[in-house]
Amino acid sequence: MRELVWERGRAQLGVLAAVLAVMIAGSALVGACVLLTTASPQRALQLAMVHAPDPDVQVSVALGFPEDPNDSSIDARIAATARDASAAVAQASSMLTKPFGALPTTLTTWTSTVMEYLPDTGDALRLGYLAELDDRDARGTLTAGRWPTAPGEVALPASSAQALRLPVGSTTSLAATGGGQGAELHVVGTFVPRPAAAWDEDPLDGTGIGPNYRGYISAYGPFVVAPGQLAVSGVPLRRVTLRAQPDLTHASAAELTRAGAAVNALSGDLSSALGGLTQNLVVDRPYQRTLDDARLQRGVTGSGVLAVALMGGALAATTVVLAARLVAARRAPEAALLTARGTSRSRLVAQAAVEAGALVLLCVVPATLLALLLYRLLADAVGLGPTGVPEDGIVPLVAVVALVSLVLGCLLVLPWLRSGSPRGTREDRVGVVARSGADLLLIALAVLAYFQLRDHGISAGATADPVLVVAPVLCLLAGAALTLRPLPLLARRADARAASSRSLALPLAAWGVARRRQGAAAAFLMVLATACATFGVGFAATWSQSQRDQAAATVGTDLSVPARLDALGAGAAIRTATGGRVSPVTSRVVTLGSRVQRGDGVRLVAVDTRDADALLRGRPSSGTWSDTTAGLAPTGPVGGVQLTGTSADLVVTGRVEDRVPMNADLSLVVQDADGARAGLPAGTVPLDGAPHPLAVAVPAGVRLVGVNARLTAVGDAGDPDQQSSTDVTIDVMVHGATLPAGGTWSVALTPSDDYVVASLDRITAAEVPGGVRLTLDGSASLPGIYWSDGVLTALAFTPVEQVPVVVSRRLADDLGLKVGQGVQLKLDLTPVIARVRAITDYVPSQPRAAALLADVDTLSRAALTQGSLTTLTDAWWVGGTIPAGAAETLEAQGLGPATERSAVAQESADGPLRAGLRAAAALLVVAAIALALVGTALHSTTALEARELDVARLHGLGAPRRSVLASVLTEQAVFTGVPLLAGGLLGALACWAIGPLLAVSAQGLAPVPPAVVRWPMTLQAGIVVALLLGCAALVVPLAARAVRRATIAQLRMDAAS
Amino acid sequence: MSAEPVDAAAAGARPGSAAREPGAAVQVRGVHRTFGRGRSAVHALRGVDLDVSPGELVALVGRSGSGKTTLLNLVGGLDRPDQGTVLVDGVDVAALGDDEQAELRRDRVAFVFQTFGLMPVLTAAENVGIPLRLRVAPVAERERRVELLLDLVGLAPHALQRPDELSGGQQQRVAIARALAGSPRLLVADEPTGQLDTETGLSVMALIRGVVEAEGMTALVATHDPLMIALADRAVRLVDGRLVGDA
Structure with a gap:
């Protein structure tokens, strides 16, 4: 048997080489995709963490102490720690830096005291507090004097100094009770808090002044003392915040993961160690959130990549099935002879299995190498940088490749397992019924998967989502099967019309198309491959556009800068740096009606709506943002x-x-x-x-x-x-x-x-x-x-009593709000009546929140009308084309960090955690085209070889070779052209139907705004045309050769055929 | 070498065969045909001369490999001689180009192959209609003629069946009907009964004899079947590529 297999293999080297090539390509495709879902995400995770902004990879713990530690109800240990927290701080510092192991980690500390009373000036009580800054120059810029260095010396914010009339050189004091006597403080410097530095821990948020901080009592500060002096100041501590900032530049994926696990356990450890020493203890772990988010994105991306791998695998399997059927058809006479001479079917199957096994063995090594090469090329192309051997080694890759090769090898044996041999050209009824049943099952599964996908909240996890992975493949396979159904009907119509034709060439082609059975598998492959290729480019475009839309909706404008403490006048600097349309923006959580303010409470976004289209980004529900925000802006002028x-x-x-x-x-x-x-x-x-x-x-x-x-x-x-x-x-x-x-x-x-x-x-x-x-x-x-x-x-304007707002659909649904309805919102403590003017799918910058959109001028006028002088400028938005480097310029001016829509879009679509999907889609397109061409070559070679005898017969009957060639070419053109065009249409249809459903957000949620289909018509048409031309380039020479080779000798051998 | 016509009666020819027209329908002179070169060269024909009169049914007799098929292919324009001339109705077949040879087969010469040569994806009627389609005959005329010919060969009830649904004899009848469809002047048949059992072969031979007479055509039939030889007007024998006289 081995000899027969060997000799036959030698004789049919060409076709076996083609089959091997298909197996290698298919296994390598799946292997590369698997690497993209395993090795690549590790690298992507590493890059994402390394490039994450510093605040996103910090870990902090805040120790809170009572306002009055002398209160008898306060635990003695807590009261003692409030007076001297050095031991607790040392322990917290050690625990906070420990998770990062050998990674360089910077620890910063904020320590501030309780509020005490400033000296009584006879008009109103005023509060002040001490603070110790570990990196004073980073947190503030001296405007006068110097930083304190000795006991009793303080520096305070310029705004506090101005309001309290405490210039450098003056003295004041803080006392535990109003009018009491406190230690004297010498003002040696004033400073302006640096906007870029975190002042979140400061009770006055770095403003220096807190009007009505406690009832009508205003607060001022912090009074920054010299290092180490807080503990001896005698003023009890109110808050100690420690922040660990790891330097992840050279962190490996394994180190990041280890740190993640340790950080995860930090909450419990810190609570156990320090819970009894503080009144409250808050552990904040942005590092963990960033890592979890990155893993989530990796899972979502991995789902897409696996879906692509599955499509590629299905394509390869189809090609191998086609090849197997062609090989079996070519060997049918040999099999018949062997069977006639007593060879059993099981022996024929065994021969096929031996041959398939040999091909599998030959396939594994080159497929593994090709998978590695493809992965490296793709990883490099999408910016994952140089990638060597995956961290997990290549054993998993070899295992996957071997498994896929084995599956493909098994497919080679399938035709030999079928009982009986194809005898006539008419399809047998059992086969038709079986295929119809399989098609129906496939279609039912695809419909199920489609609805599952449509109603699906993608499972938010770090692992691949099964619906996301399987649904596209099922839909495409079912679509391909369904697409082929009408083709025989069309062929039969052509067959019927052929009867009434006078000539021979075209009718002969029609008869060939309608009656030859070997075209079904090839047509299925062509439809599927073309559909995969056109769907691949369409989906990639739809997905990318959706990521850009989501980025636009998330940022809300072209560039966003948080307002610094002294917001006034910053717009001019921003305009100079960006050249865009600048607007102050209110963006904060508000209390709306009876809705309880929560972490995800109602967000209020107010922006200058007089030029909404220039300023707002993200696709509105309908029309333009100007249409949506019409009527929000005030009408009366502002004098002043x-x-x-x-x-x-x-x-x-x-x-x-x-x-x-x-x-x-x-x-x-x-x-x-x-x-x-x-x-x-x-x-x-x-x-x-x-x-x-x-x-x-x-x-x-x-x-x-x-x-x-x-x-x-x-x-x-x-x-x-x-x-x-x-x-x-x-x-x-x-x-x-x-x-x-x-x-x-x-x-x-x-x-x-x-x-x-x-x-x-x-x-x-x-x-x-x-x-x-x-x-x-x-x-x-x-x-x-x-x-x-x-x-x-x-x-200096007409009072505004009501603020027209546009509400998000979510908010409208939550509260049952309707257009025209009024609702009270509270800006801090200031009540403002809002009137719903329109409902929109989402509010820019708050795509998923229950949110309101208002005009910032109207809102400000309404707040002032209510007597609130609090600034409403939380951020600056810029619309327009942002020049390169503008963000860096702004940050250099202390106006950052700036968020650029284009950068967010770039990160969303091409960031290390997302790029794998587009790479896989590109790989699918290339693989689909390649497999379609290989399939065409295999099918055409076999089909045209089989046609040589017919050509000889026709030639013998007096048909000119040209006419016969025209007939053969027409038949082949229909065989390949129609499935190609049908596949193109199927790909477009799949793109329309399931493309938007697959374009989920980075977190696997339905995108906001909803994804819309993007048709890269030129590219899709280009693929179809390229496939047509490629197939023509293969088929025409083969057909010409078949016609040329058809000789009288074959007529003699007719019987043997 | 020239092969003289054998006496029809002596050769077992049927009495009352068609009257011969003046001038040869087929004239073969000094034809040589060799396949391959050097030591592996096969000399299929070595200086064959043959005249077939119009309306005559000539049986070409010889063992396998004697050159019968080669001679038929040369007469039918499926092959070209290395040397010598082949005239069909006075036309030098060897001098014709590919398209003209195809035209010759389409309009004047019809083939019946031992292996039938039917198109497997076409029905019997469609196979018979091929020569008429090649001539772009009107549909109605084609259908009428196909019906007539299938009726003639006794296969009218099987018109819509494909070759794999017909027996060998039925397939050969379809092949004969197809050969006749274009009303050729010359019917060339290469062992038409070679794959048939005796009874079926006999009926096919009778059919050929009948249609040759009915259509008034000339026929050159390669065979080694004595019954076929008996039905021919005369028989000539080929041995190792040479005509050696009457069968």
Whole structure:
């Protein structure tokens, strides 16, 4: 038997080499995909972690202590630690850095004390606190003096120093009780917190001032002490935060994984060790989240790659089945002879198995090498960098390749297992029924998989999702089977028409197409391969576009920069750096109606909607963003007072009709050129009829758009039962200012449901020599003004009582909101009525959140109307083409970190954790084309060899060779062309039907906005044309050779055939 | 060498065979045909001369390898002689180009092969219609003629069956019907009964004899079947590529 197999193999070397090539290609394709799902993700994970922003790979622990450790209810150990936390800090430091092992890790510490009272100045209580910074230069820039170095020395934020009138060289103190005596603090420096540095731990978020921090008591600080001095200051600790920042530049995948496991256990370990020493302990593990997120992305990408591997495997299997059938058909006479001479079927099967086994053995090594080569090429192409042998070694790869080769080898034996031999050209009924049943089963499975995919939330895990992997393959296989169904019907029509034709060539082709049975397997392969190739490019384009759309929806604009602490005027610097359309943006969690604010609470995004299309990115539900946001922007102009220079020089003169002693704490609301507004404290003046100069530092070019005076009575109320009111007049002379044309000054709304302590009746603005005079005429209630502050607020625009908003579909569904409905939202504590103007699928930058979109100007006016001076500028958005390097420029100016839509899109589509999918899709396209051509070559060679006898017969009957060639070519053109075109259509259909369902987010969620089909028509048509041309290049010479070789000798041998 | 016509009666020819027309339908002169070269060369024909009169049914007799098929192929324009001339209806077949030879087979010479030569994917009727399609005959005329010929060979009920659904004798009848479809002047048959049993072979030979008479055509039939020889007007014998006289 071995001799027969050997000799036959030698005689049929060509066809066996082709079969071997198909097996190698198929096994290598699957092997490369497996590497992309195993070795590549390890590398991708490594790259993703290495390139992640520092905050995303930190680990931190915050130790919280009670406000009053002397309280008897406080545990003694906690109280002791609050006074001296050095041991706890040392232990936490050790535990925090331990997970990173030998990786270089930087530990930073924030330590701050409880709030204590600043010296009483007679008007209002004020709080302050101490802090110790371990890297002072990184956290702040000195504006005056120096950093403290000795006991009792402090440095404080410039804003605190200005508000408290504590210049360098001055002294103050902090006491545990109001009016108490505390240790003296010498101010030796002032600084501006650096925006890039984390001030999250600071109770005042680095602003230096916390108005109404505790009720109406404002807080100031931190008062930064010299290193090591906090422990001896005698002020109890309130908060200690330790942050470990590993340097992952040279971390291996294994180290990252080990660190991940250790970090995962950190919460429990720290709680066990330090839980009893602190009032609360919070462990934050961005490292773990980033690692988990990366693993999730790896799982989602892996699912896609495995789906591609499965498609490639199916293609290879189809090609091998075709090859096996062709080989069996070629050997049918030999098999018949052997059978006639007594050879049993099992022996024929054994011969085929021996041959298949030899091919499997020959396949494994080259397929493994080819898989490694393909993987290296792909990994390099998608930016995973140089990749050597996978970390797990090549044994798993060899095992996979061997398994695939074995499966393909088994397919080679299949035709020999079928009982009976093909006898006639008419299909036997049993075969037809069996195939129909298999097709129906396949279609049923595909329909099931499709609906599963459509309704599917992709399983969010680090492993491949079975639906995502199997559904596309089933759909394509079923589609290919279904596509072939109508072809025989069409062929039969052509057959019927052939009967009524006078000539021979075309009818002969039609008869060949309709009646020869060997075309089915080849046609199936052609349909499937073309469908895979066109689907591959279509899906890749759809997927990439969806990632870009998702990135656009996530960022919301072209470039986003978080607003730094002093937001005013930053827009100009951003505009200079980017050249784009700049808008201040409010983006924060708000309380909406009765909805409880949670971690994923309602997000409010407010942006300048007057030019929404230039600013907002992400595909809206319908129309444009301008359409969606129509009606959100305010209509009335903003007047105000145009300030000059960088200081607002004021002279404030206040009078109280009844000479009730009162002070006015004055704040100015200013607006920069980009519409960002902020309330700036101007200072406190007595309303004693005398002029009091005030100077407020302002960015250049800003406009005064509001004045707020908080009235407080000085002294006792006298007779509390005497109800009356007194007129209050405050003149604010703004030197060097001008009054722009247009705009009106208005009175902010007075809350209707509260007891009104003070109200503003009138505001007048007039340009006078030397500047602009603003006069606020109002009244204060007596004796209410002794119990509570009264607020007078004047605005340079018409008050806005309602904010029109666009709500996200999720929010509308959650709360049952409808267009036209009003709902109250609270910006911090300021209530604002929002009116639903439209519902959209999502709000830019908050694609999955329950969110509202408003106009930032309208929102700001509404908040000011309610008397809130808090700045609403949380970020800056820039629309337009962002020049390269703009983000770096902004960061260098301390305006970062900037988030660029293009960078996020690039990361989403081509980042190390995602690129594997596109690489696999490209591999599938190439493999599909190659296998289609190999299949065509195999089929055409065999089919045309078989046709030589027919050609000789026709020639003998007087048919010219040209005519016979035309007939053969027509038949082959139909055999290959129709399946190719049908496959192209199937690929397009699959792209339309399942492409968008497969384009999930990085986390495996349904994309927002929903994916839309992207048709790379040129590429898809190019693939079909290339396949047509490739097939033609194979078939035409083969057909010509078959016609040329058909001779009379074959007529003699007819019987043998 | 020239082979003289044998007496029909002496050769077992049927009495009352068709009257011969003046001038040869087939004239073969000094034909040589060698396959291969050198020591492996096979001299299939070595200076063959043969005249076949119009309407004559000539049996070409000889053992396997004697050159019968080669001679038939040369007459039918399927092959070209190395030397000598082959005239069919006065036309030098060897001098014709490929297309002209194909035209000759389409219009004047019809073949019946030992292996039938039917197209397996076509029905009996479609096979018979091939020569008419090659002539681009009107559909109605073609269908009429196919029906007539299938009726003539007794296969009208099997018109829609494919070759693999017919017996050997039926297949050869289809082949004969196909050969007649184009109304050829010359019928060339290469051992038409070679794969048939005696009874079937006899009926096929009778059919050939009948249609030759009915259609008034000339026939050159290679055979070593004595019954066929008996039905021929005359028989000539080929031995090692040479005509050696009457069979």
